Amino acid sequence: MNLFLHNMGDMDHESPIVRDDSLRAAPSQSFDYVLTNPPFGKKSSAIVTNDKGEEKREALTYNRQDLWATTSNKQLNFVQHIRSILKIGGTAAVVLPDNVLFEGGAGETVRKELMRSTDLHTILRLPTGLFYAQGVKANVLFFENKPASKTHWTKEVWIYDYRTNIKHTLKTDPLEFADLKDFIDCCDPDDRHKRKETWSADLPEGRWRKYNYADIIARDKASLDIFWLKDDSLEDSANLPEPGVLAAAIVVDLQAALEQFRMIVGDLNK
Numbered sequence: 001m002n003l004f005l006h007n008m009g010d011m012d013h014e015s016p017i018v019r020d021d022s023l024r025a026a027p028s029q030s031f032d033y034v035l036t037n038p039p040f041g042k043k044s045s046a047i048v049t050n051d052k053g054e055e056k057r058e059a060l061t062y063n064r065q066d067l068w069a070t071t072s073n074k075q076l077n078f079v080q081h082i083r084s085i086l087k088i089g090g091t092a093a094v095v096l097p098d099n100v101l102f103e104g105g106a107g108e109t110v111r112k113e114l115m116r117s118t119d120l121h122t123i124l125r126l127p128t129g130l131f132y133a134q135g136v137k138a139n140v141l142f143f144e145n146k147p148a149s150k151t152h153w154t155k156e157v158w159i160y161d162y163r164t165n166i167k168h169t170l171k172t173d174p175l176e177f178a179d180l181k182d183f184i185d186c187c188d189p190d191d192r193h194k195r196k197e198t199w200s201a202d203l204p205e206g207r208w209r210k211y212n213y214a215d216i217i218a219r220d221k222a223s224l225d226i227f228w229l230k231d232d233s234l235e236d237s238a239n240l241p242e243p244g245v246l247a248a249a250i251v252v253d254l255q256a257a258l259e260q261f262r263m264i265v266g267d268l269n270k
Contacts, residue, residue: 100141
């Protein structure tokens with residue numbers, strides 16, 4: 001319904017909108033571009049009815065031959081699915097929560113395979129305060145699908161930290177296009193090979209930094225949860241922000257922790 005309200009298709013012709021489980025089966029189509037914010041929440045689940053007519057929710061896993069790892073983590077499944085629907089040379093920009101960057105097990109497998117089979121060239125670390133669920137920590141991953149190869153396609157990952165010491169709220173200080181201008185300039189989408197870091201040993205506050213493949217693979221679980229900027233609020237207890245600002249920051253952090261606990265409780269109750 002939301003897609004119809006935004007003019008994606010109409011009621012008089014065949015609709016391009018399909019109501020289905022995107023993860024259920026291997027795709028029948030492939031695309032040049034995928035721009036998406038797949039649903040957050042850690043695990044896929046379905047309601048099943050037993051012989052007694054009792055309903056319960058069970059975790060879903062997808063046994064697809066085109067996926068690298070079998071997992072009930074829906075974000076990891078969507079990463080794999082998105083790669084599978086990209087044409088060779090196709091580009092994706094995907095909003096994903098932090099757990100995709102650091103989770104072990106299937107998460108490590110997915111990250112390694114993503115860097116092997118695509119050019120995962122850019123990660124934008126987003127600040128909190130952008131979503132209706134307060135405290136959500138998310139990122140945008142940009143990658144380009146590549147043909148089969150004996151070696152990994154990702155040579156280096158460029159990370160822009162637009163999270164550390166950045167505050168936004170939906171009502172009083174929403175994110176605007178101008179806020180991302182520096183990222184767009186640094187990203188240089190027309191010629192990524194001309195990128196230049198704004199971070200260096202002499203400029204430790206630079207938000208734009210690259211990490212080569214070998215350094216990432218050497219990290220615990222091949223974690224892409226990388227940050228280097230110092231949090232000003234933690235640096236000097238003698239120069240703390242105003243109480244109202246500090247209290248608001250604490251609220252955001254508590255909401256982020258509470259959201260994580262909600263997901264854990266939801267998983268335990270399935």
